Amino acid sequence: MASEGHARLQVGIIGCGIAGLSAAIALSRAGHDVEVYERSTFSNETGAAIILGPNATRVLTRWGFDAEKAGGLDFCQMRRIKADTLELDSEQKFSNIKEKYGDRMLLLHRADLHTGIMSIVEALPEPKPKIHLGSAVKDMEPEQGSIILENGSTVSKDLVIVADGSHSRLIPRITGSEAPVIRLPMSMYRFLQPISDIMDRPEAAQFYKDQQPGFSTFYKAAVGKPGHLLNTYPCRRGFHPAVKAICEGATDVKVYNQMYRNPIETFVKRRAVLVGDAAHLMLPTHGQGASSAIEDAMALEVLLKGVSSDQVVDRLQLFNELRLPRVRAVQTFSNKMMGPPDKMIQEVKQYFSGPIPAAGSKTFGPEFVDFFLSYDVKKAAEQLLKV
Template sequence: MAYKSHVLVVGCGLSGLASALALAQTGHRVTVFERSSKLQEIGAGIQLSPNATRMLQNRGVLEEVLKYADRPEAGTFRSYRGDVFSQSPPVSDPRLVKKAPYIVIHRADLLRALLPGTRKHKIEVRLGSDVKEINFSKPSLRLSTGEVHEADVILGADGERSRCRDILEGHADPPYSPGDVVYQIPVPIADINEKHLAWDLKKRSSVIFWMGSGGHVVSYLIQHDMLNMVLVYAEGGNGKVMYGLWRADLAEFRSKISEWDPVLHEFYNVEGSVCTKWTLFQIHEPNQWSHENGRFGAAQAFEDAGVLGWIFSQSVGRDQIPDALRVFEEVHKPRASDVRRRTLDQKAMFALADGPDQEKRDAELAAGADHELFKRLWEYDAAESGREAWKTFTKTRENGVTPHIGIEGTRESSIL
């Protein structure tokens, strides 16, 4: 088989795997390097809105993903006391989820659903491969074993503790913690009956947010038989990052929400409920995603994979790879940056203490002020964005104009 180019992907988490599939399906030879000796996803549940599932649909893997996923029938925002004041997020709104669904799924199940694509599209996955150096001029990478691998382009998707990012920026840039800790309790629902306060949460698949001073709780179904309960709480601290999952005492979780909805406290009575915690951390946003030589780029999420995959599906010759990466960065970095900013704003909004700001937030959500924000985010088509960007680039170059790609309105995107 004649490949368009050879791509090395560093990192085989959800982002790296999605990007590898997008590139392999469009005729590129792909080799993925993963530092861990086995594939695993830390954490529990993940919510995928239509802008993400659309990419899975385009790549022909959504059907496999849906075997493990649940489609919520409803979504609500509630006060920490349990009062419902908004039927959002609109997870079942046919205007938003008809063509691509909103789903909830365990992260490990999502990874498992994507893996068959590596065999189908002949993607080589090399586990236990720790990347130590990247030579941007060749381009090539060197593993801790001394092995050197060359290719036409290298894609960095190695997560929060990214060696690729450190090498690109020329200095170590570890994640930092703003002081938020995530507590997670997977609750077996088999023993929840009609007498249990959480019966409504069992009989109807829903995504529910409780918002209170200092943090918020979200719940949804995973693995068809577990109710995933997650508390994001601002604890302050010295900014130190706690990597991995740590066992937490249920009393620690309970102390954060002692005056919250009685339904939440009922979960401690369900046999088999255990609590873990981890740090919610951030990274400093890089000034650029690609190296100046045009042979190295970064991928961060499913939307990135959608944009990148479509651009590289076109007649991109090896000599056009620098142009393709530049177009990818110019078209998608503004949106990614804006979504990141709005996500942080949303976290703060969810943690408002009782008072005028909280009352204003509740009134706006109750009036449906968030619908247009959901619409702009969820209707985003990453593949179409990539297609239009490359079309604009090639057309302007043909006309003898120095191409500059920009998408108007990225400041309007939101994640809620």
């Protein structure tokens, strides 16, 4: 925690999702007064499974996150199975993750992660962050640090954290230009089922019996006419009955459109900073969206610990220097995974000077795993301050 004796910053955070709550923890630990403004009356995190790599769990562990209470499971393997023949196409084991990277790689339900992070907020010493539900933000002024609420009132802050997610309307206030969301012609159908229900169906159970926690992807290659979108569903012809059996009894099925943004030019302007999906919306191909948001928060904790109001602008420039190149690399690797790997790597080299996977590396191979999981944002931020 920050030492006493400094002038505490007045911090306003827009958004109460994973990014916003993580920032609230970080800035409170850094010794500042935090208020969070959330549009909804109760922030319901939607989504199904979420992955957190050691690059994020190291941060959460430091904050006191209870992975067991949140229902976290170690992510031990990833399998890709042909949905028509059940042939195992590829398999990757994740062993000795904690020993190699210093913490666990977790599978969690997104809502449970949100609840677990909220528990950290509630356990912080006074003055705790104040969360204002039903407080929609209309606009933000980065020069003076003003937040304009939809009810017409304005609050003035030393620092404004924009954490309002993938549909943020405030990005142009930071960058000076629009950052359109790019939607892929592809959606995901997601639902949750108790494993006990699946294990009661022998055809479905065969994929999970005696298996460690992880992801099993069932795919069926499909070829459509140029310019036409071809959707395939497990209920359609060509899917093995065992794959269909997994989907039996599915309830509350949700459709998620895959979307991302191209990397933006800056995360900061004067007294305001973008974090989380508002800053770096990416495809879930490497499971780095939430992890990057938590990294953002830890960077803010280190860089803003004990600082005064007149230091905010300079320290946010350091945040930009630290986070922008790294996150642009993570975004590019996540968003362009399906393209030629060597072309993707060459693009990253244009704005990231750190070590990256060599040309010819497999996009889910050990080189990429190491790039994502070995990064220590706290250490990187501390080294930047020393410079």
